[in-house]
Amino acid sequence: MNIIWLISREILAWPFWWYSYGWSFWMKYWGRWLKKQGHSLALLVWIKNIFVPMYGQRDIWSFIISFVVRLVQIIVRLAIWLICVAVTVIAIILWPLAPLMIFYYLYILYYGGRK
Amino acid sequence: MADENKINGWFVCENCHGLGVDNGRPCRNCKGWGVGWFGANCWFFVDWPTRWQKLKEKLISQKILNILDVLIYLAAISGVIVIVWYIGQATGWFINWSAVGTVDWWIQPVWPLRWLAWSVVFDLLTVYRLIKNSQIARLPRWPDVEVAMPLDWPGVFELPSRNKLNVIDYLPQEIFSSLARATVRAGQNKVDQVSPEGWFGVLLNDSLVKALLFRLNLNGQDIADKLKKYEVKGENHSLTVSLSSEVKIALIQGVASAWSTNDLPLSVDFLAPLIHHSSLVKEIIYDLGAKEEQFAAVANWFHINRHLAKTYKQMRDLAQFKPSSNMDRAYTAKATPFLNHYAHDLTLAAKNNQLPLCVARQKELSQILDAWSAGRLGIILVGSAGVGKTSLVYGLAQLMVEENVPSFLQDKRLVEVDVPSLIGGVSPEEAQANLERIIVEVNQAGNIILFFDQVDKIAGLTVGEEQSLDLSDILANALQRGALRCITTASMENYRKYIAERSLGANLAKIDVTEPDDQQLMIMAEHWASYWEKRWGVVFTYAALETAKMVSGRYTTEPAQPTRLLGVLEGSARLALRQPGVRLVSEAVVREYASKEFGVPIEQVGREESEMLLNLEEIIHKRLIGQEEAVNMVAASLRRARVELRDTNKPIANFLFLGPTGVGKTELAKTLAEVYFGDEEAMIRLDMSEYQLLGSVNKMIGHDEEAGYLTEAVRQHPFSLILLDEIEKAHSDILNLFLQVFDDGRLTDAQGRTIDFSNTIIIATSNAGAPYIMEAVQQGVDFNAIRQHIIDNELVQVMRPELINRFDGIVVFRPLTMEDMVAITNLQLQKIGRQLAEKNINFEVTEQGLAYLAKAGYDPKFGARPLRRLLQDTINNVLAEKLLAKELKRRDTVIINEDGQIEIRSAQQL
Incomplete structure (x- = not known):
């Protein structure tokens, strides 16, 4: 009997785990991913250097061209970063919804589907 | 209080002797802990479930869960297969996609879609099981509140709870399971506690432990078989089994040592502490040729590899x-x-x-x-x-x-x-x-x-x-x-x-940037060994690394470490690559490589060689006649050197040979070079009469840009015999140099390089007291008395006592007797005989002829030295002339007649 209890306890703990430790694990995972993307995009480095000319060219035209290129870079990188944020948010929200969605789907398939 | 039994922070309850159980109930004195350790601001204890039946059920349920996991994973992927098949059916095998493009299609109450939905449920369950199973043990969060070390058990109980750590809570799953299995086995054997041998026996089945045993060249089955013979069966019918105090100590030691390197404990961390606490296991592994320290060192190697792998992965991520x-x-x-x-x-x-x-x-x-x-x-x-x-x-x-x-x-x-x-x-x-x-x-x-x-x-x-x-x-x-x-x-x-x-x-x-110390060298060796293991598929034993470190330190001096060590490791790995099957880089492989590379015998002494070493005197006597005392002393020192029972910071041996000219001093030195270094040319010969002047030191160790004769020769050929002829003639400054060599086995040359003499044999010869020897021998004085007289009276006149005292042995060579001369002449003639045999010419020596030549070749002043000249003049020269004049042909016989002259007996014409 004890063995059956030990095994079922593991399986029954699943829903509790899903909405506690599991979710926090998921959030940390996506948090790390977002941080890595942020580092890779180096948005702050581009913003900090917005007025610094590129390739060490210090004439007036280089200043202007650099500023424009950097501005475009910042806009594009910001857009990519926002997409990453959106992906993270969706992933984090999907986690608690996933079991509900799949059980609702099962409900439809058994009781509410088209005959 | 009776329970104060603390050494270095260790507490062992005197009431229950560390068992934690007293008369079947938890000990009141220590609250059932039995053993604990206070260190790193924490109290480490072991709170282990004692009901072995429950542990058995836990182990069984774990096994069933493992099987269930596989079924869950299979159910999870089955949905993909079913839905691909179902969509294939609906779309005419993926042609008409519009059929599946509606919501209605997806909510049909048909079994393939229901299967799909259930498999997704199993997908979520798989995520749960995978993440949960991958949750390895964690490191404890160290308490920031400093507490004083408790003085007794009540003091321990009063510690704040965050300063108390139950090491069981932090054990990785496989270590917990092995401990549980040991407890169950003890329960089944009806003994009331888990002994160190019991847990050690169970750990032998662990894969990491097997890897460790492999590196130590040990067979786990051998150890298990021996342990089984001593397995204890008891009469205990109670439902509880406790951990013995030794097992608890080993647990705490293993966990604490891993944590001290900021790593999780591995199964191998507990082996060395268990061996330490079990005289039986210790004896078994000693019998099999391993040591307790090696278990700790290899466990440490595994941690270093894990650390390197982690650092490497981190670097790749950041790169x-x-x-x-x-x-x-x-x-x-x-x-x-x-x-x-x-x-x-x-x-x-x-x-x-x-x-x-x-x-x-x-x-x-x-x-x-x-x-x-x-x-x-x-x-x-x-x-x-x-x-x-x-x-x-x-x-x-x-x-x-x-x-x-x-x-x-x-x-x-x-x-x-x-x-x-x-x-x-x-x-x-x-x-x-x-x-x-x-x-x-x-x-x-x-x-x-x-x-x-x-x-x-x-x-x-x-x-x-x-x-x-x-x-x-x-x-x-x-x-x-x-x-x-x-x-x-x-x-x-x-x-x-x-x-x-x-x-x-x-x-x-x-x-x-200096040479790394021993500990750093070992870490480097472990790292490089792992690198070649991955790259070439070889496997290093721990003894191979230790031997590589030893030979690279002892037998070469350039370039600096760690390059020499890496060279030996790489060379040995390449040698092992040529082996069929498991490419094991063992101690023997390293020694074989190093012997070839450095040209010295450092392989483990084989049977043939041990026979040779045991019969060394006989072998030397094949070349050298008489001089028993000298030969015995030299042979004994070589045997000591070969089995490494010598001080490795000094030359292998240093002898002073005394005696008249032509009695075999140089011949013995040559024989020694041939026997030990494999070549009689492996000899650096210095005529010390050339070093009589004050400036001779420069000649010896160099000056400015110029290299010294001795230092350069030893630097290039560190495995040599150094022969210092007529040492008494050298300037006293030169002799001082040798004081240092004899003491430290090193000498610094004019370029500031340290030259290693620890692989040399140094032989100094001297004629001091030669006239006295001749005279005393003729008068029939006892030879020991002659020897003592020479050392006490004659030698001190030409050499400082501190130098005399530093020789491993002072050997006085006897003047040759007529019997010795006959034997020497015979040896020389045999040599000529062998040369003639190569030309298919026979050679005979009459007894009288031999005696005649021996007598003619002897000079009381120069010993056997004139003999060579005599043989050259009377035999070799004559033979050469006759060969050139075609008077001596194949199958003829050369005879040395009673007057020591050559006669030729012509062979019959065919």
């Missing part, structure tokens, strides 16, 4: 962010086309994983960073060739890739200037222009750190009028102006000669 071009991340740097032509980017090479990992050099790396942080712009790493200067720079490049460096190095490139291509094939003026152009580019780019390997190469190149401008001055000026940051290397001699006194020397912060 993704390092730019792949020569630009910085903000694109503010200026391109450096000219520099790129003469240089290559080390940070880029590190990013692309092309540089070897730099290990166990944290101290030097932080010295480099500290010197730059302190405002110095140039750094020079000074050390002997092979000590790892370049490797340190590679280590710096790796740190820069991780960006694990101070801010002034972040987002920068470390670029190595190829000095030979910068200065080669151009005039000094062009070289100067090139260097100046590079400095300008580096200054403008602003994101470059330069590396000049062997910077001394650019020193001394002058431009214009004599000595007007040195290339190194250009670099020095740039550093002074703050135009660049650089790191350079040079050997000790070249630093002294070309850098120290110039302005470049003043502008470079000097960091000495």
